[in-house]
Amino acid sequence: NAGVTQTPKFQVLKTGQSMTLQCAQDMNHNSMYWYRxxxxxxxxxxxxxxxxxxxxxxxxxxxxxxSRLNKREFSLRLESAAxxxxxxxxxxxxxxxxxxxxxxxGPGTRLLVL
Amino acid sequence: xxxxKQNSPSLSVQEGxxxxxxxxxxxxxxDYFLWYKKYPAEGxxxxxxxxxxxxxNEDGRFTVFxxxxxxxxxxxxxxxxxxxxxxxxxxxxxxxxxxFYFGTGTSLTVIP
Numbered sequence: 001n002a003g004v005t006q007t008p009k010f011q012v013l014k015t016g017q018s019m020t021l022q023c024a025q026d027m028n029h030n031s032m033y034w035y036r037x038x039x040x041x042x043x044x045x046x047x048x049x050x051x052x053x054x055x056x057x058x059x060x061x062x063x064x065x066x067s068r069l070n071k072r073e074f075s076l077r078l079e080s081a082a083x084x085x086x087x088x089x090x091x092x093x094x095x096x097x098x099x100x101x102x103x104x105x106g107p108g109t110r111l112l113v114l
Numbered sequence: 115x116x117x118x119k120q121n122s123p124s125l126s127v128q129e130g131x132x133x134x135x136x137x138x139x140x141x142x143x144x145d146y147f148l149w150y151k152k153y154p155a156e157g158x159x160x161x162x163x164x165x166x167x168x169x170x171n172e173d174g175r176f177t178v179f180x181x182x183x184x185x186x187x188x189x190x191x192x193x194x195x196x197x198x199x200x201x202x203x204x205x206x207x208x209x210x211x212x213x214f215y216f217g218t219g220t221s222l223t224v225i226p
Contacts, residue, residue, distance in 0.1 A: 004157070031212060042118070042203060042216040043158070050212060058213065090157050103214075105157025 002026055004106035006091050012112045013081045021076040021109050023091030031094045032074035033058075033103070034066060036087040043090065049074055081113045117141045118206050120217035128225050133191040135220045137204035140185065144206040144215075149178060149189050152201045152219070161202070162189070194224045 007022045025032065034046040035058075045058030049068040063085060065077045074093075078085055088110050094103040119138045127133045135149075145166035150158035164171040164178045164187070171178050177190045191198055204217045 033212070035216075040218055042116070042120075042218040043205075043214075044216070045213060048212050056212070059215070092157070103160065105159070107155065107157050 004091055004093055004104050006089075006106040006109050008109060009107070010110045010112075012114065013078075014114050015082060017081050018077070018079050019081065019111075020078075021089055021091075021111075022073070023075065023106060024073045025091075025093040025104070026072065027093060027095070027104065028071070029093035029095045029104075030071070032068065033092040033094070034064075034074070034076045035090045035092065036060065036085075037090060037108075038087050046076065046089075078111075081111075083113045085111065086113045087111060115140075116218070117144075118204060118215045118217040120202075120204060120220050122220050123218070124221045124223070126223045126225060127194045129196055130193045133189075133194045133198065133222055133224070135189040135191075135202050135204075135222065137187045137189075137217050138185060139187075139206050139215075141206070141208075141215075142185070143208045146207045146210055147178070147180060147187050148205045148207075148214070149176075150203045150205060150216075152203065158203055191222075194222075196224045196226050198222060199224050 004025045030051045033048040035043040037043045047066040049055045052071045067075045091106040148163040149161040151161045152158040180187045201219045201221045203219045205214045
């Protein structure tokens with residue numbers, strides 16, 4: 001049982017390049033989330049998907065797009081990367097309607113934008 | 115503007131002693147609070163929670179206290195163990211919805 005997996009683990013981009021961060025969960029959860037963690041800022045919600053086919057903006061959505069490909073997968077896309085998007089990105093999933101304690105996080109993707 | 119704040123970036127405690135981690139929030143609508151623990155190169159894992167109808171919740175060595183009037187919560191770890199060394203995040207939400215607001219984290223070091 002892998003839980004929440006994220007790829008890649010680490011990526012270096014040049015300003016203006018695009019990339020997609022992948023996330024998959026094998027717990028049959030309805031809700032999935034993307035967060036970024038920056039020094040001195042804690043974790044901030046970028047986007048979330050309460051169920052397959054729906055997505056909603058979180059606290060810091062600008063510069064990102066998301067796709068809920070199916071129930072298992074939720075991807076985060078940077079169309080034109082900027083140095084301000086250098087961060088550690090975490091994906092999480094939760095069974096909607098269950099307690100908030102059931103939010104599980106992936107190991108993170110460390111992104112450096114030069 | 116940071117709605118959840120952890121003003122102590124780091125804390126060192128001797129093994130066996132009590133660790134007290136603090137968290138303040140500004141949004142009076144928050145009514146559900148959580149603590150997460152994070153080891154390096156791993157994602158956060160849930161530790162303990164409390165709803166606003168309570169002022170204390172205990173789970174083994176971990177106790178969370180909530181002071182609604184002060185908009186303050188704290189996590190007590192007794193006794194502290196070296197394996198507790200990690201970064202601790204507090205988080206808050208309005209109900210059990212999808213928007214969670216995290217603090218900046220406190221790095222706890224338990225010295226053997």
